[in-house]
Amino acid sequence: MRTTEVMRAVVVRTPGGPEALDLETLPRPVPGPRQLRVRVHASALNRTDMLQRAGGYVLPPDAASPLLGVEVAGVVEAVGEAVREWVPGQRVFGLVNGGGYAEACLMEEGMAVPIPEGWSFVEAAATPEAYCTAHESLLELGGLREGQSVLVHAGGSGIGTACIQVARAVGARVFFTVGSEEKHRRCLGLGAEAGVVRTQADFAAAVLEWTHGRGVDVIEDFVGGAALERNLRALCFGGSLLLVGLLDGLRGDADLKQVVLRRLQIKGMALRPLSLDEKVAVTKRFRERWLPELVAGRVRPVIDSTFPLERVRDAHRHMESNASFGKIILEL
Incomplete structure (x- = not known):
């Protein structure tokens, strides 16, 4: 299998503590008709990731991936046949239905948001959830x-x-x-x-x-x-x-x-169990109401720290310590 067809990803083979997180090589996901495949550059941690890692979170039926991670920022590297708004090479961020702790993940086209000019991938990943x-x-x-x-x-x-x-x-x-x-x-x-x-x-x-x-x-x-x-x-x-x-x-x-x-x-309220149509509507409201405020600097994502993907266990330990202020980000 060519290197472009595989990716590094964090997996949980046996539920448990941070030590249950391992890096493996997996096939790169293939986008469906209305999906983007995003080359992930940053992915944010969320409390549901801790629950899922420990075996205490039941994935919704529409989960695109059993892998951890529900918000990412990166670059579009492939699109489904019915996608019209996005093309490879565009910088995007947004919520995903799992799979964010990997070098590539799938994002529904209606949940993708363009990364504003001047924003880093870390800032973008810290924002949507x-x-x-x-x-x-x-x-x-x-x-x-x-x-x-x-x-x-x-x-x-x-x-x-x-x-x-x-x-x-x-x-x-x-x-x-x-x-x-x-x-x-x-x-x-x-x-x-x-x-x-x-x-x-x-x-x-x-x-x-x-x-x-x-x-x-x-x-x-x-x-x-x-x-x-x-x-x-x-x-x-x-x-x-x-x-x-x-x-x-x-x-x-x-x-x-x-x-x-x-x-x-x-x-x-929880975002993850919502239907795809509801999540698209949530993204639309965010994009219309808060993206302009974020671009203008009137509100901002608060970032606590960043960790390379190889240190995902340390990132989880840091979140579980409750010492963080703002978002914890994995950089890829």
């Missing part, structure tokens, strides 16, 4: 608008840093929780108004103090069950709790009478 999630959760599900308020948990995460900037861009007051004093300082630098280190204070009490007893309109939560009761307590009348992660518990106790009497809403 964070900003698509922030827009879809805060604005589409949460209805966040100017003059309202939001609490962003895990404010120093890749998605958290995007949520802070998206909320500020629409004119909302932004509060946050983080895991360290350094992350607290950096979230304030992104435009947030106030926050707490979660091990040092009760965030619900802090929110009620900041809002003079009212509570916030929206909460962006990655924690799950462990924070459920406090999240509901921190919401205002008619407020929305947006569950976009379940890092600390699939179940939680709460006084449901408060949900009824205060007209609270609990909504969940």
Whole structure:
């Protein structure tokens, strides 16, 4: 098999910790009629990668690849027979249905976004999951608008840093929780108004103090069950709790009478299980609403660190340490 027909890729033969990640040589994928094959130059880590590696994540039925990685940036190297908008040689970034931890992966044509002039592959790879999630959760599900308020948990995460900037861009007051004093300082630098280190204070009490007893309109939560009761307590009348992660518990106790009497809403969201048409629509909204803001520098991807593909185990260990601020990127 010629070298142009194969690629290096990260595989997981037996689920486990970072040591389960190995580099192997695999056949390069062949694009379908409406797919691009992208020569990957950068791929971002996400928490679902950790779950998939450990065997705790069930792939959606439309997964293009069982390999890890859901957002990449690179150069188009081949296109399917029905593709008209893209040609080999163009620089693109976007969400993919798996396969991002490899030298080449498939991308649906409707999910591809041109890399802006002057952007690096690392900047581009750090953008789509964070900003698509922030827009879809805060604005589409949460209805966040100017003059309202939001609490962003895990404010120093890749998605958290995007949520802070998206909320500020629409004119909302932004509060946050983080895991360290350094992350607290950096979230304030992104435009947030106030926050707490979660091990040092009760965030619900802090929110009620900041809002003079009212509570916030929206909460962006990655924690799950462990924070459920406090999240509901921190919401205002008619407020929305947006569950976009379940890092600390699939179940939680709460006084449901408060949900009824205060007209609270609990909504969940994940991008990966969406249908292809829905993902294309998500990409279109991102491209129209946030790509101009990103190009103008009014919001930006926050990058913690980069690792060569050969050090993918170290990259996973770094994410699992919770020491990162922003996105962790693999460079190929």
